[in-house]
Structure formats: structure tokens, C-alpha cells
Amino acid sequence: MLNLAFKDLLIQKKSFFFALLYIVFFMFVFQSLQQAMLPAAITAFTYILVMGAFALDDKNKADIMLNSLPVRRSMVVTSKYLSVYLFALIGIVAYMILHYIARLAKVSLDIYPVDLSGILSTFVSISIMNAIFFPLLFKLGYTKAKVINLVLFFVFFFGVPELINTAVSGMEGEWQGGLVTFLKTTPDYMITLLLIIGTLLILSVSWLLSMKLYSKRDF
Amino acid sequence: MEPILEIKNLRKNFDSFSLKDINLSLERGYIMGFIGPNGAGKSTTIKLIMNLIKRDSGEIKIFGKDNIKNEIEVKNKIGFVLDENHYYDEVTVTQMKNIVAPFYKEWDEKVFDKYIKDFELPVDKKIKELSKGMKMKFSLAIALSHNASLLIMDEPTSGLDPVIRSELLDILTELIQDENKGIFFSTHITSDLDKIADYITFINDGEIVLSDTKDSLLENYGLLKGPKSLMDSIDKKDIVGVKENQYGLETLVRNKNKVMRLFNGKAVMEKPTLDDIMVYYTRRNEHA
Numbered sequence: 001m002l003n004l005a006f007k008d009l010l011i012q013k014k015s016f017f018f019a020l021l022y023i024v025f026f027m028f029v030f031q032s033l034q035q036a037m038l039p040a041a042i043t044a045f046t047y048i049l050v051m052g053a054f055a056l057d058d059k060n061k062a063d064i065m066l067n068s069l070p071v072r073r074s075m076v077v078t079s080k081y082l083s084v085y086l087f088a089l090i091g092i093v094a095y096m097i098l099h100y101i102a103r104l105a106k107v108s109l110d111i112y113p114v115d116l117s118g119i120l121s122t123f124v125s126i127s128i129m130n131a132i133f134f135p136l137l138f139k140l141g142y143t144k145a146k147v148i149n150l151v152l153f154f155v156f157f158f159g160v161p162e163l164i165n166t167a168v169s170g171m172e173g174e175w176q177g178g179l180v181t182f183l184k185t186t187p188d189y190m191i192t193l194l195l196i197i198g199t200l201l202i203l204s205v206s207w208l209l210s211m212k213l214y215s216k217r218d219f
Numbered sequence: 220m221e222p223i224l225e226i227k228n229l230r231k232n233f234d235s236f237s238l239k240d241i242n243l244s245l246e247r248g249y250i251m252g253f254i255g256p257n258g259a260g261k262s263t264t265i266k267l268i269m270n271l272i273k274r275d276s277g278e279i280k281i282f283g284k285d286n287i288k289n290e291i292e293v294k295n296k297i298g299f300v301l302d303e304n305h306y307y308d309e310v311t312v313t314q315m316k317n318i319v320a321p322f323y324k325e326w327d328e329k330v331f332d333k334y335i336k337d338f339e340l341p342v343d344k345k346i347k348e349l350s351k352g353m354k355m356k357f358s359l360a361i362a363l364s365h366n367a368s369l370l371i372m373d374e375p376t377s378g379l380d381p382v383i384r385s386e387l388l389d390i391l392t393e394l395i396q397d398e399n400k401g402i403f404f405s406t407h408i409t410s411d412l413d414k415i416a417d418y419i420t421f422i423n424d425g426e427i428v429l430s431d432t433k434d435s436l437l438e439n440y441g442l443l444k445g446p447k448s449l450m451d452s453i454d455k456k457d458i459v460g461v462k463e464n465q466y467g468l469e470t471l472v473r474n475k476n477k478v479m480r481l482f483n484g485k486a487v488m489e490k491p492t493l494d495d496i497m498v499y500y501t502r503r504n505e506h507a
Contacts (some may be wrong), residue, residue, distance in 0.1 A: 060307050
């Protein structure tokens with residue numbers, strides 16, 4: 001199964017280097033991001049590679065080739081989900097190396113180091129983003145899903161924070177107070193745990209849905 | 220022993236086209252040519268066999284096993300060659316082989332290397348740099364390197380030059396010497412089949428028009444040439460199609476010996492080619 005995930009790297013060597021440059025770009029341009037620098041950079045890095053792999057599958061009609069092999073369709077789907085974390089892992093390692101190089105070279109950049117909370121935020125961010133994109137990609141194929149995905153991409157990056165702001169400010173005093181009290185009184189580890197469980201739940205639903213949709217596709 | 224490939228009442232409905240309850244059967248040790256005009260349902264049938272599209276009803280058995288229930292087992296034993304390249308343009312021949320090979324239980328690296336040498340395939344070249352003939356040979360090398368029993372090919376010869384086409388036919392002839400193997404081969408270049416096919420299955424507009432051994436097909440059908448007046452005495456059931464020219468009529472007939480007896484040498488009966496049979500059947504349907 002990992003074989004198929006590695007295949008997604010092999011077919012897009014050029015995009016891979018481009019995606020690496022993107023991490024450097026994030027380090028330079030988004031100095032103000034602080035703690036969010038790692039999740040933002042890795043989410044963008046993963047996005048470029050995941051979409052690149054789907055695009056090349058589509059261009060080469062790889063679904064026909066892959067599904068004529070002795071492979072279950074569920075495995076084709078699962079390997080794509082795995083590839084997200086493979087890409088993220090590579091991205092994080094690249095980020096650490098770049099961070100190290102920048103420190104050695106004494107570049108006057110404020111690069112936020114990799115820490116556990118950064119990794120956790122990255123996990124939540126890439127999981128939710130791809131959990132939303134994947135069922136569409138598996139149902140429609142890259143070309144048809146591209147437009148919808150583009151809209152979702154902007155919604156995801158700009159809309160969601162806006163939506164949360166509006167939702168929070170729009171809440172009745174009691175509700176808002178309740179949420180603040182909840183966040184204040186619940187220990188951090190509990191909130192983290194809830195966040196992980198929620199993410200895993202969304203991911204599972206997405207994975208099951210993708211497998212169902214892909215198993216019904218005609219190629 | 221059960222047939223190597225058996226299709227019963229297979230149906231698939233699309234918006235503008237249907238495959239209508241088709242039946243066919245291929246025994247081990249034989250090559251079946253699957254012919255028909257473009258859009259007749261050849262690729263649809265092959266994609267259904269490979270479970271690339273989902274059937275609406277009917278049955279497909281490969282080595283006596285259902286092609287969906289035993290998908291992995293069955294696909295391990297199938298070599299599949301398509302008309303166009305479906306491999307990744309961006310990787311080299313060796314890299315592409317490395318992607319595909321681990322999936323096959325009985326992948327044989329030595330056999331693959333032998334084909335690479337025989338076909339003179341450049342292993343370090345990217346797939347997109349290969350010519351059409353080279354791409355087909357690469358597909359064939361993959362299809363033949365995992366001890367497949369059934370070779371399924373969708374229009375493998377289309378767009379290839381005569382030299383490579385003839386090479387491919389030689390390979391298939393050599394392969395079928397093994398009596399446990401079978402080859403199912405769709406094409407609209409029927410001259411390929413004149414050379415190598417044992418069975419011919421002809422599909423038109425989603426229906427199987429005929430499925431028989433090539434020899435009995437060519438013995439049973441005749442191309443009758445003679446004046447118009449001859450036509451009236453032939454049983455309508457024996458007429459497949461008629462073409463008129465300035466010298467009279469050219470008629471494709473079934474039961475050619477029976478028809479011939481009617482004329483006592485007053486007409487000429489020629490042996491039709493597979494092309495003739497395909498063209499007359501297709502035209503008849505167009506006129507109906």
C-alpha cells in the first residue's frame with residue numbers, strides 16, 4: 001500500500017521541489033504567523049503534492065491502469081489517504097532541516113521551531129482539509145472536482161476563520177459565556193484529546209465515503 | 220475443464236448505448252478475435268471483464284470464477300494490454316515496472332528482462348519518450364511477465380506499423396502453443412485475425428451478431444456474385460446483405476453450399492474475408 005503512496009512522489013519530482021520551495025517561501029513571507037507557521041507551510045506543501053498526484057492520475061488515466069492490477073479499489077483509496085501523512089512527514093523533516101540551516105547560517109529570520117503542538121495543529125489541518133477534498137476527488141476525478149476544490153480551498157483558508165468569528169460574536173451572551181467557560185475550565189489535554197478524536201472521526205467518515213464512491217465509479 | 224473466459228447475459232446500460240445481454244465462451248488453448256465497428260461495445264465488454272466498469276446484470280467467469288468475487292485472484296492471472304498508454308508519462312520504464320510488479324504474486328523478473336531485451340526497450344527512458352510501438356511492447360512485456368493464463372487485449376494493433384503488428388502476432392502465436400493459455404483480442408483490423416484467430420466473435424450495436432470458429436465461419440458464409448434475377452430464388456433467411464454494382468449484385472449469404480445448389484454454376488461464389496462479413500452485417504443493420 002505504501003508502494004502506491006511512494007508512487008505519488010515518484011511521478012512528480014518537479015512538483016516536489018517546487019513544494020519544498022514553498023516551505024521556504026512561507027518562512028520568509030509569513031513571519032507574523034508565529035506558531036501557525038509550521039501548520040500553514042506543511043498544509044500548503046501537502047496540498048500541492050496531493051493535488052499534483054490526483055492531476056497526474058487523471059492526465060495519464062491511471063485509474064484504468066491501477067484498477068486492472070490485482071489491487072482492491074479500497075486499497076487505491078487508502079493509499080491516497082496514507083500519502084497525505086507521508087507528504088506531511090517529509091514536509092516536517094524538510095522544515096526542520098531548513099530551520100537548522102537557517103540557524104547555522106545565522107539568517108535573521110524568526111522561524112518557529114517544530115514542536116508537539118505544531119505537529120498536532122498540522123495533523124488537524126491536513127486531515128480536515130483532505131477529508132473534505134477526497135470524497136469529491138474520488139467521486140468526480142480531478143478535472144471535474146478541481147473547480148469545487150478551488151472554491152473549498154478559499155473557503156477553508158479564509159472562510160472558516162471568518163465563519164467562526166461571526167458564529168462566536170453572533171452567539172447569545174449565555175452561549176458565548178458557556179463556550180469561554182468550557183475552554184477555561186477544561187484542562188488543555190482534554191481539549192487536545194477532543195480535537196484529535198473529532199479529527200479522527202471526520203477522517204474516518206471521509207475515508208469510508210471515499211471508498212464507497214470510488215468502488216462505484218466506471219472508468 | 221471450464222472455459223477460460225465465459226460471459227453470460229451480460230448487460231450494461233449507458234445513457235446512449237447498451238450492451239444487450241451478450242454471451243460468449245473461450246476455451247483454453249485458443250485465440251478469440253473480438254471484432255466490430257467503432258462504438259459497437261468492444262471496449263465496454265473488455266472493461267466489464269476487468270471490472271473497470273460495473274455490470275448491471277449477467278455473469279462473467281474467468282477460469283470458472285466470478286470476476287468480481289475473486290477479483291484479486293483472477294487479475295493475478297490476467298495479462299492486460301490496452302490500445303493507448305495508461306502508464307505514467309513522467310517515469311522511466313524501470314520505475315514504471317517497479318510500481319506495477321509488486322502487485323503480482325507471480326511476477327517473474329527474469330521473464331521481464333528477457334522481453335525488455337527482445338523488444339529492445341530503453342529502460343532509462345521516460346514513458347512519454349517511447350514511440351507508440353514501444354509503449355505497446357512495454358505493456359506487453361508487463362502483461363507477459365507474471366505468468367498470466369489469459370491475455371486480454373483491447374485494440375493492441377491500432378495505430379501500429381505493419382512490422383510491429385506482425386511481430387506482435389508472432390508473439391501471440393508462440394504464446395498460445397501453451398494449451399493452458401487463452402487470448403481474447405479485440406480489433407477492427409480484421410486482417411490480423413485472418414492470421415491467428417481460432418474463434419471470431421462479432422459484436423455490433425451492443426449485441427453479439429455471431430460467435431464461431433473462424434474456419435466454420437468462412438466455410439458457412441459466401442460472397443455470391445451474379446445478375447439481379449438470381450436474388451429472388453434465395454431464401455431470405457440466408458441473405459445477410461446485398462451490394463449493387465454495374466455488373467449486378469454482390470450478396471453475402473449464409474449456408475453457402477445450400478445456396479450454391481440453387482444455381483448450378485450460374486453464379487460465382489467467393490470466399491468472404493472477415494472484413495466482408497463485418498461490413499455486410501453492419502450495413503444491413505444501418506438499412507434496417
